[in-house]
Amino acid sequence: MNRLLTKKTKTRVDIYGERFRARGPGLSPRLLAVASYINDNREVVLEHTAMEIAAATQTSDATVVRAIQALGFAGLRDLKQTMESWFGPGISSAEKMSSTVNALSCDVNSSIDFVLEGHQRACEVLSEPHNRAAMSRAVALLAEARQVGIFGIGASSILAEYAARLFSRNGIPGVPLNRTGVMLAEQLINLQRGDVLIMMAQKSAHREGLTTLREAKRLGIPTILLTHSIDSRFSKEVQVVINVPRGGENGKVPLHGTVLVCLEMIILSVASTAPQRTIKSMKRIQELYRAIGKSGAKKA
Incomplete structure (x- = not known):
């Protein structure tokens, strides 16, 4: 399992990070502010619109798009697709279960202790x-x-x-x-x-x-x-x-x-x-239980 995770980490290429480091110094202060925000808040950006990124950086949506394009991306969608590839797929439930049960080695006591x-x-x-x-x-x-x-x-x-x-x-x-x-x-x-x-x-x-x-x-x-x-x-x-x-x-x-x-x-x-509200509610539930029980008995 650890070898699998290591392999995934090694094969991921941080395209955004590379472009940010290479082109960031040449950006204007406003474009650099947007690019820096994106770099520091990648997971958030995946869910944000250009308007939301603009609000977070106190710029305009046009400035956000220019900053993204200045780093070599076609637009916000292209940027998000690139970042999603960098994050990679999460560890699946099946992989977590496999890692857990293998570590426990079919030992009931170790499972209980876990x-x-x-x-x-x-x-x-x-x-x-x-x-x-x-x-x-x-x-x-x-x-x-x-x-x-x-x-x-x-x-x-x-x-x-x-x-x-x-x-x-x-x-x-x-x-x-x-x-x-x-x-x-x-x-x-x-x-x-x-x-x-x-x-x-x-x-x-x-x-x-x-x-x-x-x-x-x-x-x-x-x-x-x-x-x-x-x-x-x-x-x-x-x-x-x-x-x-x-x-x-x-x-x-x-x-x-x-x-x-x-x-x-x-x-x-x-x-x-x-407590009075709780007790009142529970008593009413008990009354309804009894009513349901009596109606069921009559039908029988």
Whole structure:
């Protein structure tokens, strides 16, 4: 596995970096500012339009296009395609699983230790003062929420469903935002002012996450981010960041249970801030359970 990663790294050519170093000194100050921004924010640029890059560099979209062309690219699309090739494909889930199980050598005890150590480390980090303070801020926001939207795609989509259910049981309506592509739009339309958003996201600035953040900003919805990539683009655009280690180093499988631990900490804390609301909701659920049971018995 490591040989595979090394081979990929060696075969990648940093075309943008080479052109930037070669042609950058000859650019005007404004063009150089744009080129430097692109070089320092490559992942962000992949998701940005020329207008957004212009806003970030305090220039115009025409200046952005001229800077890109001055480095030898046909335009922004050509630049993005070149950068995507440089980043290369990420490590697939199959590769991560292969790396993990091979390292464990079919040993049940080593598998148990792998998971236990991962969760133990996560719990230690979650209990650190900065995370406790972040959770306190998150709970204060959630306690006043009209509704909670929980964003998570991929494996986190299941956690979004579960967390939404727990919030609803505790008296705060929870809405999962866990679809991909255009189907996410049908879920985002449910967000309104007065809501609070919880995001589960890592470093990849995918379109679903960026679109969800933009909609939250448009509505003035505060966002709480659960991530281990505390320096990602997402972390720079939210109100609260909680550091949740998931493992996954050296190509190993990440542990999603650590995120679940954090979610349950938050949800129980929110419930404890308004116990009467929580108890009232749970009693009503019990009444509905009994009504459903009685109606089912009559039909039988």
